[in-house]
Amino acid sequence: MLYEVTPLTRSPPRIVPLPIMVDPMEGEALISWCHRLGARIGFRPRETARMLGVDSSDPAWWQRPRPETLLAISRRTGVSMKRVRTMTLLDWKGLSSQKTCGQIVGRRTRNLHRPWEGSPLHCVACPQCLADDREAWFRLDWLTGWATLCPVHGTVFIEYCWKCRSPVSMPTLRARDTPTLGICSNCGARHCDAPSTNAHPAVVALQEPMFKAMRDGKARFPGLQTCAWSTMVAFIAQIPWTVWETPNGRRRHLLFVRIAEDLNLPPMNSGSWGRAYDLMLIAAWMLQKPLERWSIILGTSNAKHALEVVMRLPVRQRTRLLNIFSVDEVARRNAYMQTTKDSFCQNDYYPDAETLQQHAASGMNDPFYQRLLAIARCREGASVQAIVDECGYPHRTVSRWWLKYRHQASKQDRASI
Known part of the structure; x- marks a missing residue:
């Protein structure tokens, strides 16, 4: 005998919130907040990563975490997704590319977005900010690259430990031991004790x-x-x-x-x-x-x-x-390029040789600008062989340009091309 049954639906697993709440500081980096949260609970970095549902295999996960990662962190910690997002680089339009998201400029550029697995992230720090903090935390600006001075105190950021000259770093969530932020991992010196230098x-x-x-x-x-x-x-x-x-x-x-x-x-x-x-x-x-x-x-x-x-x-x-210094010249060149890019010199518009020379000079070795340079020489009346020797284009191509763009070109000549 058959009986009517109702299938049971399994309820989704209940996410248990953490018993301890650690509020992010204004302007704090997500990786810094994760270390402070783990230290408050008594977890090591890898345990903190598992607790938050973070894939720590990528040391730069915190810069642009996936939406599901933001959601998991928000549900577990009680911090809104919007606030978690502000601790990342997701809204930094200029750093949208993985190639430019983390570079500290200097004589030896250090790339932050692809460090070795488990290695710390090089960064900078302000000794006075760390001295003012009740609990040391690292600002997002300090880890984004191009940060050279503190906007609050007007002092130069430190890049190395004042005692042992080891680089200032931010441990990843693959570190074995629980780090203490603001402390040199090599000698244990406090970065807040470093001497300060006023910025220009x-x-x-x-x-x-x-x-x-x-x-x-x-x-x-x-x-x-x-x-x-x-x-x-x-x-x-x-x-x-x-x-x-x-x-x-x-x-x-x-x-x-x-x-x-x-x-x-x-x-x-x-x-x-x-x-x-x-x-x-x-x-x-x-x-x-x-x-x-x-x-x-x-x-x-x-x-x-x-x-x-x-x-x-x-x-x-x-x-x-090449054109970063001249706004007007770039605007004129862009307007000209817009009208001539699809079909060169349409509607009987033939610019003079000087204009073509200027456009060609701005592009240096770009093939399109070399073509402009060759046509400019045609407008000046140079011989076909001289243009071939200068630009390296085939004789047949230059002859066609010479007939079409030379100043004395008649309508019959243009029609015959």
């Missing part, structure tokens, strides 16, 4: 626009065109590539002497310009008079080396970088 006003004024550009994804600085943050990163990165990779130590020394004089700083030898703060000092000096002082920076190396530095970049960043 020019760098103080530059720090906030830098962080705003990282959050908005757009960099806006006086004297420069508005550009993407990635372009600004490439621009600032030109400074160490140009200054420190050149073998001419005398030119570098003279540059540092000039910067110290302009900023009313005491004389410093060339060996002391290796911190991230020093690079921001050079950038702040350069941005006071961008075009003039960028030329001085390029003067530390020969022209060939400066060209090689620029040509390392991708074509898109290279083109933007």
Whole structure:
């Protein structure tokens, strides 16, 4: 005999909230809060990761955690997803790329977003902030890269332990022992005991626009065109590539002497310009008079080396970088490119040779701009063979351009092409 039955539905597992609540601090990094929470409960980092439902195999999980990870942390701890999200880099538009999300600038750039498994994350810290904290915690700004000074105290961040010179670091959730934030993992010295150095006003004024550009994804600085943050990163990165990779130590020394004089700083030898703060000092000096002082920076190396530095970049960043100083020229070039990109020189619009030369010079070795340069020579009336020798295009191609774009080209000539 058959009986009517009703299938039983298994209720979802009940998530038991933690017995202890640890409120995140305003501006705290998620990894810092996880360490404080684990220490309060008495868990080791790996136990904390399992408790929160975090995959700790990726040391950079906290920078852009998945929605399910945010939900698991929120349910277990009672902290809203919105508040957990503010402790990550999910809303930092300028750091949306994994390649640019965590870099501390300086003579030796340190990449934060892909550390070795289990290794600590290099960061910076403010001794006075740590001294003011009842319980040491690390700010998100300290782990995002490009942080050089404290906006609260106006002092330079420390990058190394004042006692043993080990890098300041943030342990991952794969660490074996429960860390104590604000303490050197090598010698046990407290970072709050490190001596403080007041930052230069020019760098103080530059720090906030830098962080705003990282959050908005757009960099806006006086004297420069508005550009993407990635372009600004490439621009600032030109400074160490140009200054420190050149073998001419005398030119570098003279540059540092000039910067110290302009900023009313005491004389410093060339060996002391290796911190991230020093690079921001050079950038702040350069941005006071961008075009003039960028030329001085390029003067530390020969022209060939400066060209090689620029040509390392991708074509898109290279083109933007070459035009970062001139807003009007870039606007004109972009407007011209918009009308000629799909079909070159439509509607009987033939720009003069000078305009084509300017567009070609801005693109350097880009094939499209080389074409513009060749057509500019046609407009000037140069011979076909001379253009072939200059640009390297086939004789047949140049002949077609010469008939079409030379100033004396008749309608019959154009129609025959």
